[in-house]
Amino acid sequence: DGGITQSPKYLFRKEGQNVTLSCEQNLNHDAMYWYRQDPGQGLRLIYYSQIVNDFQKGDIAEGYSVSREKKESFPLTVTSAQKNPTAFYLCASSQRLGQHSPLHFGNGTRLTVT
Amino acid sequence: EDKVVQSPLSLVVHEGDTVTLNCSYEVTNFRSLLWYKQEKKAPTFLFMLTSSGIEKKSGRLSSILDKKELFSILNITATQTGDSAIYLCAETNDYKLSFGAGTTVTVRA
Numbered sequence: 001d002g003g004i005t006q007s008p009k010y011l012f013r014k015e016g017q018n019v020t021l022s023c024e025q026n027l028n029h030d031a032m033y034w035y036r037q038d039p040g041q042g043l044r045l046i047y048y049s050q051i052v053n054d055f056q057k058g059d060i061a062e063g064y065s066v067s068r069e070k071k072e073s074f075p076l077t078v079t080s081a082q083k084n085p086t087a088f089y090l091c092a093s094s095q096r097l098g099q100h101s102p103l104h105f106g107n108g109t110r111l112t113v114t
Numbered sequence: 115e116d117k118v119v120q121s122p123l124s125l126v127v128h129e130g131d132t133v134t135l136n137c138s139y140e141v142t143n144f145r146s147l148l149w150y151k152q153e154k155k156a157p158t159f160l161f162m163l164t165s166s167g168i169e170k171k172s173g174r175l176s177s178i179l180d181k182k183e184l185f186s187i188l189n190i191t192a193t194q195t196g197d198s199a200i201y202l203c204a205e206t207n208d209y210k211l212s213f214g215a216g217t218t219v220t221v222r223a
């Protein structure tokens with residue numbers, strides 16, 4: 001079955017440590033996205049990628065980094081510079097960037113930083 | 115900056131009730147409006163609306179878009195406990211989706 005796999009489901013880290021969240025898709029989609037979800041704030045876009053080796057900052061990119069070395073993979077690193085990293089992180093993909101192309105979401109990673 | 119506002123933020127209903135969820139938007143280069151349902155983890159796609167006045171239906175769910183007044187509504191009739199979820203509205207412009215905060219619907223038996 002095609003889909004998006006995020007791992008791990010739950011992640012616990014100490015403050016000051018970088019952490020990388022995995023996202024893999026086998027849908028052959030060109031575009032991939034990372035969103036952060038906090039209670040009462042909906043989904044906010046962190047980074048997105050239209051194609052391999054290309055990515056752009058979203059609305060809240062500070063303290064995060066990404067790479068897109070393969071079409072299937074779009075890992076997100078939460079760095080120690082991110083002031084409030086505890087959140088639910090959702091990865092998504094779509095056939096093409098924007099326009100008439102609904103997103104397919106992974107099941108998310110819940111990150112807790114103490 | 116593009117803005118999507120959903121109302122109400124939450125509501126509680128009983129099985130069999132009808133609910134209406136609202137989504138208003140302010141956006142440049144509007145392309146389409148989408149509705150998603152999120153139960154525990156991954157949001158699942160419900161509807162994509164691009165044209166005004168054309169209702170989309172799927173079972174007990176329906177949605178319509180008004181591009182002149184810049185809003186959309188999502189209706190759920192004869193609600194069931196399985197309809198309990200966060201309903202997310204999002205609009206697309208040329209390159210990204212912008213989401214509203216969501217409406218949390220709780221359906222009590």
